[in-house]
Amino acid sequence: MNFKLIADISIQLLLARWKQTLVAAIGVTFSITMFITLLGFMNGLNDLLDGLILNRTPHIRLYNEIKASKLQPIDRTFSYKNHHHFISSIKPKNERLEIYNHAVIIATLNKDNRVLGVAPKITAQVFYNVGAVDLTGVINGIDVEAENKLFKFSDYVTSGNYIDLKNIPNSIILGKGAAEKMLANIGDVIQITTTKGERMPLKVVGFFQSGLQDLDNVQSYASINTTQKLLGEGNSYVTDLQIKLVDILQAPQIAKEYASIFELDAIDIQTANSQFETGSSVRSLISYVVGITLLVVAGFGIYNILNMMIYEKMDSIAILKATGFSGKDVNTIFITIALSIGFFGGLLGLLFGFGVSHVIDIIPFNTAALPTIKTYPVNYNPQFYTIGFIFALVTTYFSGYFPARKASKIDPVIIIRGK
Amino acid sequence: MSEKIIEAKHITKYFHDPLTIQVLKDIDFSINKGEFISVIGKSGCGKSTLLYILSTMDTDYEGELFIDNVSMKHKQEAELAKIRNEKIGFVFQFHYLLNEFSVLKNVMLPGLKLGKLTAQEIEHQAYEKLKILGVQSEALKKPNQLSGGQKQRVAIARALINNPIIIMGDEPTGNLDKKNSEVVFSIFKELAEVYNQSLLIVTHDNEFAARTHRIIEMEDGKII
Numbered sequence: 001m002n003f004k005l006i007a008d009i010s011i012q013l014l015l016a017r018w019k020q021t022l023v024a025a026i027g028v029t030f031s032i033t034m035f036i037t038l039l040g041f042m043n044g045l046n047d048l049l050d051g052l053i054l055n056r057t058p059h060i061r062l063y064n065e066i067k068a069s070k071l072q073p074i075d076r077t078f079s080y081k082n083h084h085h086f087i088s089s090i091k092p093k094n095e096r097l098e099i100y101n102h103a104v105i106i107a108t109l110n111k112d113n114r115v116l117g118v119a120p121k122i123t124a125q126v127f128y129n130v131g132a133v134d135l136t137g138v139i140n141g142i143d144v145e146a147e148n149k150l151f152k153f154s155d156y157v158t159s160g161n162y163i164d165l166k167n168i169p170n171s172i173i174l175g176k177g178a179a180e181k182m183l184a185n186i187g188d189v190i191q192i193t194t195t196k197g198e199r200m201p202l203k204v205v206g207f208f209q210s211g212l213q214d215l216d217n218v219q220s221y222a223s224i225n226t227t228q229k230l231l232g233e234g235n236s237y238v239t240d241l242q243i244k245l246v247d248i249l250q251a252p253q254i255a256k257e258y259a260s261i262f263e264l265d266a267i268d269i270q271t272a273n274s275q276f277e278t279g280s281s282v283r284s285l286i287s288y289v290v291g292i293t294l295l296v297v298a299g300f301g302i303y304n305i306l307n308m309m310i311y312e313k314m315d316s317i318a319i320l321k322a323t324g325f326s327g328k329d330v331n332t333i334f335i336t337i338a339l340s341i342g343f344f345g346g347l348l349g350l351l352f353g354f355g356v357s358h359v360i361d362i363i364p365f366n367t368a369a370l371p372t373i374k375t376y377p378v379n380y381n382p383q384f385y386t387i388g389f390i391f392a393l394v395t396t397y398f399s400g401y402f403p404a405r406k407a408s409k410i411d412p413v414i415i416i417r418g419k
Numbered sequence: 420m421s422e423k424i425i426e427a428k429h430i431t432k433y434f435h436d437p438l439t440i441q442v443l444k445d446i447d448f449s450i451n452k453g454e455f456i457s458v459i460g461k462s463g464c465g466k467s468t469l470l471y472i473l474s475t476m477d478t479d480y481e482g483e484l485f486i487d488n489v490s491m492k493h494k495q496e497a498e499l500a501k502i503r504n505e506k507i508g509f510v511f512q513f514h515y516l517l518n519e520f521s522v523l524k525n526v527m528l529p530g531l532k533l534g535k536l537t538a539q540e541i542e543h544q545a546y547e548k549l550k551i552l553g554v555q556s557e558a559l560k561k562p563n564q565l566s567g568g569q570k571q572r573v574a575i576a577r578a579l580i581n582n583p584i585i586i587m588g589d590e591p592t593g594n595l596d597k598k599n600s601e602v603v604f605s606i607f608k609e610l611a612e613v614y615n616q617s618l619l620i621v622t623h624d625n626e627f628a629a630r631t632h633r634i635i636e637m638e639d640g641k642i643i
């Protein structure tokens with residue numbers, strides 16, 4: 001078809017009503033700008049918050065949980081086989097938290113090509129001795145290098161060098177909150193008491209800040225060896241295996257698999273942190289809803305303007321038809337008008353959206369809780385821009401669809417007879 | 420020799436709103452190439468209705484219409500549009516020029532739609548047609564800057580652009596004063612005589628009709 005001619009006619013009709021057209025285009029521009037800005041900002045925040053937890057959470061954690069014996073005496077009698085049992089008298093025995101043969105398990109896991117890496121860990125309940133007061137705390141005994149490789153440990157060590165933990169014997173990296181309470185500085189030696197009553201001096205080599213206040217008040221890090229010594233355990237003592245997978249989505253399934261293979265408890269990241277995913281998806285949903293609402297409003301504007309234009313241009317449409325333009329041509333003319341409003345309005349919206357995002361991106365955002373963040377987080381995912389642009393075109397297409405159909409159905413005889 | 424360009428066979432038309440009335444009754448006639456025909460009759464006798472059917476814009480009728488020996492029955496809307504574009508030039512009582520475009524572009528539009536020539540060639544043709552009608556000096560103006568008579572002449576130039584087999588006019592001088600009517604009429608006459616253009620013009624002006632080759636008189640939806 002002769003598209004150049006159709007486009008030419010569309011543009012002339014557009015220009016003849018350029019003020020209204022401009023208003024319509026600004027409507028689209030505004031909604032796309034808001035859409036891009038909102039999505040960019042919301043997702044920036046999502047990434048930030050997710051990163052806080054997800055980057056440092058193993059995709060699967062293998063451990064031994066202390067629980068009541070599954071087999072209670074009443075289960076052993078056959079007379080009450082089909083009854084509900086609520087008598088349970090055997091309490092958890094002094095089961096060990098230790099993962100037996102962890103070296104073999106690690107070796108097996110490392111051979112699995114779905115696994116990105118494994119970091120062993122010991123969690124030890126301790127008391128930090130500050131003068132006469134004992135603060136409860138948790139020391140994570142970690143394999144410093146593996147921890148850094150898999151969970152970006154060094155990012156959260158705000159002062160001191162993280163590798164000292166490995167190189168200096170009997171050293172500790174204190175949580176920022178805990179350190180403040182203890183008035184501890186780098187180089188100081190602090191006293192730790194274990195739950196079994198043993199005391200041990202540890203040298204502070206750094207501070208750790210996760211961004212989660214509760215965590216920083218209690219948690220500290222030491223090397224695996226130091227922690228083993230602290231607990232009076234041998235060097236095969238490990239309580240947790242933290243696994244990072246190639247594909248995080250496979251975590252629940254692989255967790256189940258490992259739980260049965262190694263006869264350990266396994267928890268996957270999705271189960272452990274389901275609330276974060278919900279938060280993220282709700283934030284995205286809100287941005288989409290706001291963006292689409294704005295676009296629909298803009299769409300009604302376009303619909304009105306096209307209807308008005310068609311009403312005004314009845315004569316022109318009639319004569320175009322009388323001189324050989326088909327209903328389809330007329331339809332194309334009005335769809336072209338609608339789409340070009342969407343196209344240019346949308347394109348401008350993308351640019352403005354990018355601009356506003358960029359402005360947000362350079363606004364300083366300093367919070368003590370988030371040491372690595374200096375400005376507001378913004379996500380520039382091209383997907384948002386693509387979706388925004390497609391939305392702009394789709395809405396304008398639909399708002400042009402009915403007026404265009406109306407125009408294409410105009411019967412020239414009725415118009416011409418009416419004069 | 421005379422070649423039939425339009426042939427109407429038993430054309431009958433009803434309007435159903437508000438009452439069913441028969442507006443055209445078994446119209447049967449043909450137009451030969453080069454003929455200059457006028458259609459006259461009392462107001463309301465069905466002249467315009469017939470013209471819209473002959474021009475393919477109205478498809479709701481009984482009987483059969485042949486244009487260039489091709490039946491218009493069962494043709495799609497788009498095909499009919501193409502036939503109008505190529506074979507029929509229309510001049511209405513009102514000029515129907517598009518104010519968004521220059522006079523020249525208005526004349527060119529049906530030619531551009533036909534798309535047989537390049538834009539340049541069409542522009543050249545448009546100038547030629549405007550020259551025949553004596554309005555070439557107005558080519559670059561917008562239609563709303565012209566006088567009524569000039570507008571109607573531009574509308575005639577537009578009807579001529581694709582060298583149609585016939586020009587149809589529904590009271591093309593109805594809106595014009597005596598002097599301008601005379602000008603337009605002599606243009607039609609010139610087109611018929613010099614360029615051998617076929618014309619079918621509805622008019623109320625009997626004096627005008629008397630100067631055409633053939634007069635078709637209608638009464639109550641019939642040709643008499």
Ligand SMILES: Nc1ncnc2c1ncn2[C@@H]1O[C@H](COP(=O)(O)OP(=O)(O)OP(=O)(O)O)[C@@H](O)[C@H]1O
Nearest residue numbers: 434435436437442461462463464465466467468469
């Ligand atoms: N859309 C319509 N619905 C119902 N009746 C109609 C319609 N259009 C025209 N008519 C009737 O059809 C008859 C013929 O109308 P038409 O316009 O063809 O007359 P005409 O001969 O052109 O008259 P005039 O010389 O006044 O222009 C009239 O009686 C008119 O009332």
Ligand SMILES: [Mg+2]
Nearest residue numbers: 466467468589
């Ligand atoms: Mg009439």
